[in-house]
Amino acid sequence: MQGSGSVGLVTPQTAVFDTPIALSSGVVLPHYQLVYETYGTLNAEKSNAILICHALSGHHHVAGRYKETDKAAGWWDNMVGPGKPIDTNRFFVIGLNNLGGCHGSTGPSSIDPATGKPYGSSFPLVLVRDWVETQARLADQLGIYRFAAIIGGSLGGMQALRWTISYPERVRHALVIASAPKLTAQNIAFNDVARQAILTDPDFHGGDYYAHNTVPRRGLRLARMLGHITYLSDDGMGEKFGRLLRSGEYLYGYDVEFEIESYLRYQGDKFSDYFDANTYLLMTKALDYFDPARHYDGDLTEALRQAVAKFLVVSFTSDWRFSPARSREIVKALLDARKEVSYAEIESRHGHDAFLMEDAPYINIMRAYLNRVAAEINA
Amino acid sequence: MSAVHSHSSHSQHKDLRADLRNVADWIPADSNVLDLGCADGALLHWLATNKRVRGYGVEIDVDGVTACVQHGVNVIQSDLESGLGTFEDGSFDFVVLSLTIQAMHNIENILNEMLRVGRTGIVTFPNFGFWENRWQLALGRMPVSETIPYEWYNTPNIHLCTVYDFGRLLNKLGMHATGQVVMHQNARIHVLPNLRGSLALMRFEKN
Numbered sequence: 216m217q218g219s220g221s222v223g224l225v226t227p228q229t230a231v232f233d234t235p236i237a238l239s240s241g242v243v244l245p246h247y248q249l250v251y252e253t254y255g256t257l258n259a260e261k262s263n264a265i266l267i268c269h270a271l272s273g274h275h276h277v278a279g280r281y282k283e284t285d286k287a288a289g290w291w292d293n294m295v296g297p298g299k300p301i302d303t304n305r306f307f308v309i310g311l312n313n314l315g316g317c318h319g320s321t322g323p324s325s326i327d328p329a330t331g332k333p334y335g336s337s338f339p340l341v342l343v344r345d346w347v348e349t350q351a352r353l354a355d356q357l358g359i360y361r362f363a364a365i366i367g368g369s370l371g372g373m374q375a376l377r378w379t380i381s382y383p384e385r386v387r388h389a390l391v392i393a394s395a396p397k398l399t400a401q402n403i404a405f406n407d408v409a410r411q412a413i414l415t416d417p418d419f420h421g422g423d424y425y426a427h428n429t430v431p432r433r434g435l436r437l438a439r440m441l442g443h444i445t446y447l448s449d450d451g452m453g454e455k456f457g458r459l460l461r462s463g464e465y466l467y468g469y470d471v472e473f474e475i476e477s478y479l480r481y482q483g484d485k486f487s488d489y490f491d492a493n494t495y496l497l498m499t500k501a502l503d504y505f506d507p508a509r510h511y512d513g514d515l516t517e518a519l520r521q522a523v524a525k526f527l528v529v530s531f532t533s534d535w536r537f538s539p540a541r542s543r544e545i546v547k548a549l550l551d552a553r554k555e556v557s558y559a560e561i562e563s564r565h566g567h568d569a570f571l572m573e574d575a576p577y578i579n580i581m582r583a584y585l586n587r588v589a590a591e592i593n594a
Numbered sequence: 595m596s597a598v599h600s601h602s603s604h605s606q607h608k609d610l611r612a613d614l615r616n617v618a619d620w621i622p623a624d625s626n627v628l629d630l631g632c633a634d635g636a637l638l639h640w641l642a643t644n645k646r647v648r649g650y651g652v653e654i655d656v657d658g659v660t661a662c663v664q665h666g667v668n669v670i671q672s673d674l675e676s677g678l679g680t681f682e683d684g685s686f687d688f689v690v691l692s693l694t695i696q697a698m699h700n701i702e703n704i705l706n707e708m709l710r711v712g713r714t715g716i717v718t719f720p721n722f723g724f725w726e727n728r729w730q731l732a733l734g735r736m737p738v739s740e741t742i743p744y745e746w747y748n749t750p751n752i753h754l755c756t757v758y759d760f761g762r763l764l765n766k767l768g769m770h771a772t773g774q775v776v777m778h779q780n781a782r783i784h785v786l787p788n789l790r791g792s793l794a795l796m797r798f799e800k801n
Contacts, residue, residue: 543680546670546680547680550670550681550682556668556670557662557663557668557669557670558669558671558672559656559659559660561656562656576656576657576660580656580659580660580663583660583663583664584663587664587666
């Protein structure tokens with residue numbers, strides 16, 4: 216891998232929308248804002264834009280740093296930058312925080328102008344198709360009609376897929392990574408356990424914990440710990456932690472003993488420090504509800520028939536949360552609908568998290584595909 | 595075939611492997627083609643560039659898949675041994691399996707699958723009946739030749755056959771050959787092909 220430069224220092228921007236949006240739930244949100252970042256330069260034809268859709272706990276800070284001293288770069292910095300597969304020398308890349316998020320876009324923790332208090336429990340549920348609608352409005356504001364590509368992993372892949380159905384003409388290429396056409400019962404079950412952890416936390420206060428100056432930290436922490444287990448593979452976890460003990464011997468108690476416990480608790484603590492519990496609930500429901508075939512008698516092929524985009528579908532062998540079999544369902548529906556699709560099943564031990572990792576075959580295929588996209592638009 | 599201009603390095607007929615050149619000659623313009631074990635997608639790329647052929651490749655190796663993507667060839671990463679379940683009945687005009695069948699486990703299944711998803715099948719394989727192979731066997735050794743370049747202990751080939759054998763299997767499966775080309779070192783062999791040819795191409799359909 217060569218030329219892996221950074222986009223450098225970046226600044227988030229805010230787009231304000233005063234046209235009401237009617238959400239799938241029936242609720243109308245009169246106004247809202249979306250926070251986003253861009254990298255690279257939009258060309259004169261406005262044909263080189265790429266939209267990055269984030270997953271469950273993601274946000275708009277995809278690449279680069281806010282200041283030189285930031286410890287961590289954006290969440291997909293290994294994929295986005297000059298000379299990287301999503302090459303900011305060629306593409307104009309947009310990352311946003313979805314509606315309902317907790318990183319600056321309007322969400323449950325934002326102040327409701329009507330009451331002067333955080334929305335809390337009054338914030339409506341948002342579906343993937345609602346996100347696509349708001350993303351399209353952001354694109355309108357930025358003067359972008361047709362995206363060169365829309366790319367997402369996991370829940371982000373669902374948004375990319377939904378785009379090709381909601382706005383077929385506005386997507387040249389959809390890259391759907393480690394995703395699924397809908398969740399299985401097992402997947403919904405995991406989400407519900409996570410939600411129950413939050414909902415039953417005494418500090419949850421029916422979702423209006425902001426007024427009580429507290430957060431359901433324990434619930435959110437448990438939800439994140441559970442999530443993390445499902446994002447890793449058994450092999451990967453075994454390789455990294457095995458049965459390693461922190462002190463080298465059994466302590467006969469319930470404190471942290473095994474390294475895996477330490478890791479999960481650390482991840483849970485870190486997450487509960489910055490993520491909003493209501494947003495977590497909302498995002499998991501968006502996952503559960505996602506089923507673009509629902510309005511086509513459950514026939515995904517029929518749903519995708521109107522798509523114009525070309526597709527790259529990628530899965531990872533050790534991903535059991537969104538297994539390769541689920542990606543193959545998407546591929547089969549696309550083939551049956553006579554769409555153009557390529558499919559790669561990447562050998563990886565990183566489980567679901569592999570879509571964020573730097574496995575060489577994964578990086579190579581993304582680079583190869585995006586080279587084609589760039590060539591198509593002369594970028 | 596008339597020369598067609600193209601800027602791509604991959605589109606020269608002469609750059610195609612010898613068996614693929616003949617396969618390409620069998621496929622008319624504007625066909626739908628499925629290429630099983632398509633490697634870097636050279637055949638499909640050539641067909642797309644020169645004959646407006648639309649198609650898909652199937653390849654198990656990720657480097658091959660990446661090369662296909664690089665060439666703009668649609669490719670599905672999959673193991674042929676698990677069948678062609680991803681593809682609907684009758685989705686293709688031609689289904690190609692080149693120099694792969696000899697390394698596969700379930701030959702009958704793949705041939706049936708080929709004619710389930712496509713109208714015409716094309717298989718290319720090393721001809722075990724080639725005289726050099728027969729001669730080496732006569733001398734008491736397992737054959738190693740241009741089209742079967744492995745020693746017995748490291749060969750991936752588990753189902754070698756002769757031109758004659760392949761025809762018999764087609765009959766058994768209710769299929770028949772609609773075309774046959776036998777070659778040796780890029781030249782077509784017309785006389786005693788099962789003895790003098792090292793590489794066979796068979797085109798076949800259901801009875």
